[in-house]
Amino acid sequence: MIRFVDLFxxxxxxxxxxxxxxxxxxxxxxxxLSSEIDAHAQETYRLNYGEKPQGxxxxxxxxxxxxxxxxxxxxQPFSYAGKQKGFGDTRGTLFFEIERLLAxxxxxxxxxxxxxxxxxxxxxxxxxxxVEKLEGLGYGVTCLLLNSSDLNVPQNRVRVYIAGIxxxxxxxxxxxxxxxxxxxxxxxxxxxxxxxxAQNTLVVRDILEPNPPASYDCSxxxxxxxxxxxxxxxxxxxxxxxxxxxxxxxxHSWELGIKGECARExxxxxxxxxxxxxxxxxxxxxxxxSLSREQVESFFKHPKLTQIIKSLLQKRYLRERDGxxxxxxxxxxxxxxxxxxxxxxxxxxxxxxxHKLGVMHRGRMxxxxxxxxxxxxxxxxxxxxxxxxxxxxxxxxxxxxxxxxKAVVADLFANSALADMFRNNKPLSGNTxxxxxRARRVNPLNATEIA
Numbered sequence: 001m002i003r004f005v006d007l008f009x010x011x012x013x014x015x016x017x018x019x020x021x022x023x024x025x026x027x028x029x030x031x032x033l034s035s036e037i038d039a040h041a042q043e044t045y046r047l048n049y050g051e052k053p054q055g056x057x058x059x060x061x062x063x064x065x066x067x068x069x070x071x072x073x074x075x076q077p078f079s080y081a082g083k084q085k086g087f088g089d090t091r092g093t094l095f096f097e098i099e100r101l102l103a104x105x106x107x108x109x110x111x112x113x114x115x116x117x118x119x120x121x122x123x124x125x126x127x128x129x130x131v132e133k134l135e136g137l138g139y140g141v142t143c144l145l146l147n148s149s150d151l152n153v154p155q156n157r158v159r160v161y162i163a164g165i166x167x168x169x170x171x172x173x174x175x176x177x178x179x180x181x182x183x184x185x186x187x188x189x190x191x192x193x194x195x196x197x198a199q200n201t202l203v204v205r206d207i208l209e210p211n212p213p214a215s216y217d218c219s220x221x222x223x224x225x226x227x228x229x230x231x232x233x234x235x236x237x238x239x240x241x242x243x244x245x246x247x248x249x250x251x252h253s254w255e256l257g258i259k260g261e262c263a264r265e266x267x268x269x270x271x272x273x274x275x276x277x278x279x280x281x282x283x284x285x286x287x288x289x290s291l292s293r294e295q296v297e298s299f300f301k302h303p304k305l306t307q308i309i310k311s312l313l314q315k316r317y318l319r320e321r322d323g324x325x326x327x328x329x330x331x332x333x334x335x336x337x338x339x340x341x342x343x344x345x346x347x348x349x350x351x352x353x354x355h356k357l358g359v360m361h362r363g364r365m366x367x368x369x370x371x372x373x374x375x376x377x378x379x380x381x382x383x384x385x386x387x388x389x390x391x392x393x394x395x396x397x398x399x400x401x402x403x404x405x406k407a408v409v410a411d412l413f414a415n416s417a418l419a420d421m422f423r424n425n426k427p428l429s430g431n432t433x434x435x436x437x438r439a440r441r442v443n444p445l446n447a448t449e450i451a
């Protein structure tokens with residue numbers, strides 16, 4: 001029986017993937033401790049596992065012995081430790097709790113999951129420090145950067161997975177891959193070989209509910225305005241962005257009249273502003289520079305310019321600061337900021353706006369449902385989401401893709417002999433760990449990521 005702990009557990013996605021992998025390999029497992037600080041996530045966890053996770057990890061005093069550690073730990077910047085103590089000191093971060101538990105209990109292995117940004121934070125030194133700390137505790141470590149869409153999950157979600165085994169270097173078949181950059185590239189590449197099964201890759205269409213409640217429909221006014229603008233601009237609903245600070249295949253709040261109807265010349269002014277404010281002659285700001293009236297007049301001349309600007313300021317489509325003009329941007333003003341393409345993958349679910357994703361399905365312009373969010377993350381329909389939608393959306397946006405965790409765990413156990421070790425109840429023997437660690441390149445990710 002494999003005794004494991006589930007730390008920074010969220011709603012238990014890593015646990016679910018681990019248990020699924022163990023079940024398919026015929027290995028018994030038992031969660032001997034779970035920890036999650038968010039009260040609403042604790043509620044969902046209890047719905048599905050019959051137990052309420054313990055709260056703040058700093059306050060847990062009695063840890064049972066365990067064989068394996070799971071943790072989707074928060075990535076706190078290590079800059080404070082670096083500035084105060086010299087880089088490499090992880091005290092004051094939540095990762096230090098993982099170090100402490102591994103040092104104290106010496107489990108046979110672990111799996112950690114984190115955001116893609118961990119691989120590049122502070123020029124890669126944060127991840128390097130983490131790996132060095134784990135190796136210093138006697139673990140061989142492998143890092144994988146994986147896109148969920150490569151493992152039959154209908155979502156473009158890139159995350160880093162850090163796997164370790166006590167006393168020996170992990171052997172795994174999975175290789176790091178960023179996957180397709182977006183849903184458009186995914187559609188173009190869909191004919192290519194999938195990591196496991198090229199013929200049965202899931203797309204958004206496969207996870208849609210046939211007839212969700214009408215409460216998920218967009219408002220009639222929003223639908224009417226969307227259809228009008230889509231026709232005017234000759235755009236398909238899928239692939240278009242509802243966003244106020246980018247041009248291209250985008251629909252803007254002033255075109256939809258979200259904050260008040262705009263006259264034709266007001267729409268033309270705003271479109272000209274966002275099209276020109278990113279030009280190099282006005283600066284190299286990533287999302288565009290605030291422009292003076294003189295600069296505006298270099299590309300938009302109109303006899304009623306003063307009235308146009310005044311009207312847009314009053315409607316709060318435009319803001320002025322120190323005589324410089326910029327759009328009032330943000331995608332939260334839209335009922336939906338992105339309509340998913342049913343024949344491709346979803347964009348990355350995140351906590352802040354999972355509830356703002358939509359789909360055009362069976363003639364209905366609607367939000368995706370919490371159940372569809374769960375499916376986009378690879379959760380089975382037997383998994384119970386939080387009964388309050390706002391919490392369910394946030395939790396799935398903050399969760400892991402369950403099939404990816406399952407694939408990583410299965411790969412780790414099968415190819416690193418962990419499965420046989422637990423079946424035979426014998427520790428792995430690995431006297432070459434030191435030389436393998438010394439031979440490691442500076443970047444802990446494999447060659448696919450380095451390239």
